[in-house]
Amino acid sequence: MIKTILITGTSSGLGASIASKHIKLGWNVIGFSRGESPFKENNYTHYQVDISNSRQLGQVFMQIRGVYIDVLVNNAAVFQMKSFSNSSLNEIDKLIDTNLKGAMYVTKFALSIMKEGSRIFFINSVAGLAELENQSLYCASKHGLTGFAGTLSKELQSRKIKVTSIHPGGINTPLWDNNTMHMDVTKLIDPKQITDLIKFICDGDTNIEYKTIKMFPDIEWHQ
DSSP, X not given: OOOEEEEEOXXXXXXXXXXXXXXXXXXXXXXXXXXXXXXXXXXXXXXXXXXXXXXXXXXXXXXXTTOOEEEEEEXXXXXXXXXXXXXXXXXXXXXXXXXXXXXXXXXXXXXXXXXXEEEEEEEOOGGGTSOOTTXXXXXXXXXXXXXXXXXXXXXXXXXXXXXXXXXXXXXXSHHHHHTTOSSOGGGSBOHHHHHHHHHHHHHSOTTOOOOEEEEOOTTSOOO
C-alpha cells in the first residue's frame, strides 16, 4: 500500500530534500509552504499556506479530507540571530507563531487523519535543548516545541503514534547561507543525512521509540 507523508516547509532546504526523497520512493507526498511548489511530479501535492494562520490551515485540511497520513514532518521554521533587547514585538510574534504555534496547529489538524501506528517528526534544533546567545526568541520557540513534542508522545501512546524530535546543529541550507554564520557551510549537516535518518526510523521496528535525537557537525560543540 502506498504511504502518505505530509511535510511542512517544502519550498527549499531540508523540507525539499525530505519531499524529494519520498517522491522518488513512490510515496504520496503532501507539501505545505508559503512559497510555490518546487516539484511537478504526479505523486506530489502542494498547498501554498502560512502554517501560522489557523484559518488557512483549516481550509487546506478540508481539501485533503479522506486522505490518511502515515508520517507527519513538522519542518517549517524561521530563524533569527538577534539579542532579545533588539528584537521587536513583531519578531516575537513571527518566531513563536511559526516555529511553535504553527507546528501545533498542523499537528492538531493532522491528528484527525492519522492512523494507528503513524509517526510524527518535529525538526527541532540544538537551540531547543540549549541556551544560545543572540538566539533568545529562536530558543524560546524551540524549547516550547521540545516540551510539546515530549508530552504529545506520551499522550499518543494509546494510539500507537510515535513522536520523534530531531535536534540538529547547523544544516547546509539557504537559511545558514543567508544568515552569514561565518563558517564553512559545506562542513555542516547535509540535508540528506536527516532525510535518511527519517527513512531509517520509518523503516525500523514499530516497537522502538526514537524520542529525542541530538546531532551536530563536529565543527560545532553543544553540551
